[in-house]
Amino acid sequence: MQGALLRFYLGEQRRHHGVLLWEWLLEKANGIGILGGCAFRAIGGFGRHHAVHEDRFFELAGSAGVAVEFIASDEGIEQLLALIHDEKIRLFYARTPVDLGIINPDEDDFLGPPPAHDG
Numbered sequence: 345m346q347g348a349l350l351r352f353y354l355g356e357q358r359r360h361h362g363v364l365l366w367e368w369l370l371e372k373a374n375g376i377g378i379l380g381g382c383a384f385r386a387i388g389g390f391g392r393h394h395a396v397h398e399d400r401f402f403e404l405a406g407s408a409g410v411a412v413e414f415i416a417s418d419e420g421i422e423q424l425l426a427l428i429h430d431e432k433i434r435l436f437y438a439r440t441p442v443d444l445g446i447i448n449p450d451e452d453d454f455l456g457p458p459p460a461h462d463g
Contacts, residue, residue: 345444347379348421351413352437356385360433366410369428373414376423379444381414415444 366383386409
């Protein structure tokens with residue numbers, strides 16, 4: 345199956361409607377049926393302002409970067425990007441096409457959109 349890896353980069357304390365943005369992204373993506381997602385806290389890095397942030401500096405506590413990534417169908421990615429656009433969240437991202445698969449799948453494994461539930 346073809347799909348995409350979508351990765352967002354943001355500050356760990358960034359919030360949207362009072363919720364940490366990385367948590368908000370995971371919750372919304374899960375709610376629209378994205379296949380999977382994770383948030384990773386960086387031990388160091390820099391962004392567009394070229395200020396280096398490292399986990400070991402006490403005075404920079406809480407300023408580390410977070411990468412939030414999702415693997416989904418192209419339709420799922422478009423739906424998530426549209427949601428973020430509608431919420432007017434300014435957010436840097438990288439999108440990469442990927443081949444999705446499961447080695448030795450179980451009968452319950454499913455890579456398409458979630459099955460419809462009747463009533």
